[in-house]
Amino acid sequence: MSERGKEKLTTDSIQEQYTTPYDHLIPAVDDPSAKYYLDILRIYLAIYAGTLSVEDAVKLVEKMKSNPESVKVSMDPTMIPIRDVYIQKILSNLETLKKYNLTNLDAIRSAMNFAFLMDDVPISSFDLESLIYFQKNPLSTVSEAAESLSIAPRTVSRVLKRLNENFSLRFQALIDNSAFGIHSSLMFFRLKNGISWDIVEDGFARFPHTKSILKTPMSDYGYATFMFPYTSANFRNFIGSIDLLKDEIFSHVSVHSMRACGTHYNMDLYSGDIWEFPELATQFLHPDGMLSSDIEPNLLYCNGKNAKIRVSDFEISCQYRMDIRAPPSEIKKFLSLRNFEYDVRFISRSIRRCKRNGILLPHTSWGSLGLPNNFCFEILCNGEWIQRISHALELFPKSLSYLSDRGIVVWIQVPGYHQVDYYQLMRNLEQYEGVESVESIMTLKQKGSRSTLDLLKHWEKKNDRWTTNPESLDLSQYIN
Numbered sequence: 001m002s003e004r005g006k007e008k009l010t011t012d013s014i015q016e017q018y019t020t021p022y023d024h025l026i027p028a029v030d031d032p033s034a035k036y037y038l039d040i041l042r043i044y045l046a047i048y049a050g051t052l053s054v055e056d057a058v059k060l061v062e063k064m065k066s067n068p069e070s071v072k073v074s075m076d077p078t079m080i081p082i083r084d085v086y087i088q089k090i091l092s093n094l095e096t097l098k099k100y101n102l103t104n105l106d107a108i109r110s111a112m113n114f115a116f117l118m119d120d121v122p123i124s125s126f127d128l129e130s131l132i133y134f135q136k137n138p139l140s141t142v143s144e145a146a147e148s149l150s151i152a153p154r155t156v157s158r159v160l161k162r163l164n165e166n167f168s169l170r171f172q173a174l175i176d177n178s179a180f181g182i183h184s185s186l187m188f189f190r191l192k193n194g195i196s197w198d199i200v201e202d203g204f205a206r207f208p209h210t211k212s213i214l215k216t217p218m219s220d221y222g223y224a225t226f227m228f229p230y231t232s233a234n235f236r237n238f239i240g241s242i243d244l245l246k247d248e249i250f251s252h253v254s255v256h257s258m259r260a261c262g263t264h265y266n267m268d269l270y271s272g273d274i275w276e277f278p279e280l281a282t283q284f285l286h287p288d289g290m291l292s293s294d295i296e297p298n299l300l301y302c303n304g305k306n307a308k309i310r311v312s313d314f315e316i317s318c319q320y321r322m323d324i325r326a327p328p329s330e331i332k333k334f335l336s337l338r339n340f341e342y343d344v345r346f347i348s349r350s351i352r353r354c355k356r357n358g359i360l361l362p363h364t365s366w367g368s369l370g371l372p373n374n375f376c377f378e379i380l381c382n383g384e385w386i387q388r389i390s391h392a393l394e395l396f397p398k399s400l401s402y403l404s405d406r407g408i409v410v411w412i413q414v415p416g417y418h419q420v421d422y423y424q425l426m427r428n429l430e431q432y433e434g435v436e437s438v439e440s441i442m443t444l445k446q447k448g449s450r451s452t453l454d455l456l457k458h459w460e461k462k463n464d465r466w467t468t469n470p471e472s473l474d475l476s477q478y479i480n
Contacts, residue, residue, distance in 0.1 A: 018052045020045045025094040027103050034105045036069040037112040041090050044077040048087055054078055058337045068205035071450050072213055073109065079322075080116060081164050089115040118368040121166045122273070130159045131169070131366065132267045138171045138362040139324060167366045173321040174261050176359040178302040180314040181465055183230035183257065184211075186402055186409055187242065188223045188378040188439065190252035197222075200249065203479030208458040208472055209238075212449035214376070219441040221252070223376065223409070227455055228473060229466040238473040245476055252439075254380060256404030262299035263363040263400055264393040275370055275415045278395035285392050285425060287432050297390035299403070300361035308357050311464050315340050316350040317360065318452040324362050338453055371397055371413040374443045377426045380407040380436035385429070396422075407436070 020026075022045050029035050043060055046052035052060075057078045064070060080086070093111035096102070102111075123131070133149060134140065142160075146153040163169040177184050191197060197215060204213045204224050215222025228234055239255065246253050269276045283289035319335050320326070328347040335342060342350075354360050379389060386408050393399045393410060402409040414422045423440070430438045459468045 018046050018056070020049050020051055022049075022091060022094070025091065025098055027094075027097055027101075027108075029103050029108070031105055032067060033069045034103065034108045036064060036067045037073070037105075037108050039064060040075055040077050041094070041112055041115065044080060044082075045087070045090065047077065048082050055333075055337060058334065062338065065450075065454055068202060071205040071210055072201055073113070074212065074449050074451075075112070075116070076451075081168055083165055085119060086116060118168065120368050120370055120372075123166070123369060127159060127163060127166075128267075128270070130156070131163055131167070131364075134160075134163075134169070134171070135265055135267065135364045138364050163366070167368055170365045171323060171325045172363060172365050173317075173324050174263065174300050174361040174363065175317055175321055176300055176302050177227060177314075178230075178258075178304050179306040179309050179357065179359040180311065181230055181305045182227055182314070183235060184302075185226045185238070185258070186223055186256040186404070187226070188221060188252075188254045188256070188409065189250045190220050190222075190439075192249060192251045195249055200479055203475075207475055207478045209455065209468075210450065211452070211455070214441065214443065216441060216443050218443075221378070221439050221441050223378070223441070225449065227452065229459055229468050231467075231470070233470045234468065234473050237470045238475065241473065241475040241477075245479060249479060254378065254406055256378075256402065256406050256409060258302055258402060258404055260299045260301045260403040261401060262297060262361070262390070262393075262403075264298055264396060265364075265398050266395050267397075269395075269397055270369070273370060275397050275418065277418050277421055278392075281392040281395040282425065284388055284395070285429060287434075289388075291388065291391050295391050295394050297394055297401075298361070298363075299390065299401070300359075306357055306359065309353065309359065310350070311461050311466060312342070313350045313354055314466065315453065315456065316342060316347055317354050318456075320347075320351055320354075321360070324360075340453070370415050373414050373416055373419045374411065375414070375423065375426070376409065376411050376441040376443065378407070378409050378437075378439045379426070379429060380438075381429070382407075382434040385432070385434050389429075 020042060023042075026038055026042055029038065039060075043052065043057050047054060047057055061076055061078055093115050097107060097111055102108070130145075130149060133145060137145070140148070142153045142156045145156045149156065160169070191200060201213060201215070204210050209226045209228040211225040211227050213222070213224045226238070228238065242253060242255060266278065269278060280292075284291060315335065316331065319331050323330070328344045328351070331347050332342060332344050379385070381389070386403055389408050389410065390401060390403070393401055396412055397415070398413040400411040412422060427438055427440065429435045458472060459466050
């Protein structure tokens with residue numbers, strides 16, 4: 001994109017200075033929450049129109065993160081591929097808001113959410129072959145991919161661009177946060193009758209250690225995830241504050257401390273735009289079924305504080321994990337925009353150190369491709385069933401897992417014509433010995449989360465460790 005006409009803006013004046021050709025469609029609102037979602041749309045339109053650079057947009061997004069809505073619906077317009085179909089949806093939704101004079105929060109939030117829902121786009125056999133290759137080899141260079149796929153390097157580059165535009169293909173990594181002394185927890189909950197979700201959600205959003213939140217009108221259950229520097233006092237304060245809320249706010253609470261996480265794909269199910277149902281998974285999810293020795297769950301285990309890892313590696317790896325194919329110079333640029341200053345050589349050494357110590361699990365992320373239905377399941381179970389479920393997930397089309405001391409939480413994406421089959425397959429686990437309960441959440445799409453770098457605003461480096469004020473971990477101060 002040309003830099004012509006993009007005046008460099010100061011952080012304090014960006015919002016007043018940049019314009020878009022579509023400003024006449026954007027309603028004027030006083031509600032800061034509604035304005036947050038309109039600003040996301042406006043920034044995206046400005047990047048598309050060329051009136052705002054990505055660098056200045058990043059600064060704007062950083063300012064917007066002071067709004068609690070940024071935790072409730074975490075969406076970064078600078079990370080969304082520029083697609084004409086998104087622009088058309090945004091303009092259509094803005095015209096609808098203007099036509100019917102809709103300026104309330106729910107209408108504006110819905111206009112934004114539905115604008116960025118991905119439509120199914122046909123994929124050619126060549127692009128599918130390339131997607132499968134990069135799914136298995138996310139760190140492969142363009143030249144390595146060209147040799148394996150028997151195509152020219154410039155063709156690989158064009159394919160990657162096309163996959164990004166049509167399917168939002170991204171190359172990312174999971175991180176073993178425990179290697180840095182960081183604790184990760186997930187709280188699955190159900191509200192008591194008469195408790196307002198808006199009040200509880202606002203409390204989660206204001207809590208400084210909240211990573212993500214999800215609850216939908218389609219389910220009684222929801223979850224929130226948290227990250228904070230681990231000490232016994234910090235953990236005790238956090239769990240103790242949740243105990244205070246159990247009787248008053250929640251009718252069901254289970255807190256999961258992460259022991260491992262993983263991503264799982266099975267592109268072998270996809271043929272002729274149709275996903276087959278993995279019958280072998282039914283065998284794995286039966287107490288008498290044999291597990292295949294040929295299948296190894298793709299998991300990253302939490303192995304605790306690693307003395308070979310530096311505290312500064314956490315800041316670098318948090319940016320690196322968002323795009324593991326980005327060169328160190330690109331990582332430096334985006335860290336600098338967030339006021340983290342490291343030189344390119346230090347970043348390169350840090351990434352190599354993290355890879356060498358096995359604290360990163362590279363993977364691909366992509367959308368659409370006939371998997372519109374999303375489920376989240378919390379399964380409280382013993383170790384044998386965690387193993388069975390982890391193996392079965394390797395046979396599902398696309399899934400993410402969170403293993404804990406209580407069981408396993410899984411997110412799956414499935415085709416609509418198999419929605420009931422997958423739902424029943426998971427719910428039926430509850431009948432077996434060793435499975436305490438199975439709860440579910442159905443969503444339109446998987447939920448984003450607050451950037452880990454944003455959490456660092458509430459942490460400090462001290463004696464080569466991350467620390468935070470133990471009193472800041474009292475969740476009950478924010479939900480009452």
